[in-house]
Amino acid sequence: MVVAKSEASRDATAYFRSARLWPALITVLGLGYFAWAVFWPESIPYQSLGPLGSFTQYLADHHQTLLRNGYWLAWLVHAGESLYAMVLCKSKGITSPQARLLWFLQTFLFGVASLSILIAYRPKRQKRT
Template sequence: MATAAGETAYFQRGSLFWFTVITLSFVYYTWVVFWPQSIPYQSLGPLGLFTQYLVDHHQTLIQNGYWLAWLIHVGESLYALVLCKSEGITNGRAQLLWFMQTLLFGIASLSILIAYRAKRQKQI
């Protein structure tokens, strides 16, 4: 399948809204996993109370969930590389950008690449 020169280097940055939500969530989750004693639970309202309950009663689940989330992001980023190759995105920089963006932001990035694939398949 022949691709246009621009398609071999296709990359699209994701939504700033979702990247902000995901970044803040992962920062908070990291804080909960590694420094739970420093969290001002009472100042965070219902989120703080829920977090304190989880820390007090389900610490192992929180820690395992944290590493599972990172593992899922690694899997998604590897899948993004597979999609790049199958869609003719051969530019190394574009592939690296897809890999890094998907590693950090998961499905918020991967969904863009999947939508690109679906759009290209409809054109064929």
């Protein structure tokens, strides 16, 4: 099938790929557990979680400020990654507002699981005639 140059360039300007399932799931579960430890530490079944539970209980009991600040720092890092995703979109020629919004939101939620896909993307160079 022959694709016109305008269609080929339009595809490159709207490039978007979903994050891989396992890295995205690990990120969501990690941030969810982090939030649980920060906001509802009394409801965590520490004994059922083995070494992770013991470590979390120690942090919750002795370093609540560090835990809370670390949680907000993690979200700040995700916000920074999202802004960097916008810079990458511009440098890689992704100009579609919908694609850019999807990259921003996906990177904010899944962090490096999304950003690594965008970093690895190599758009085809258009030959000028």
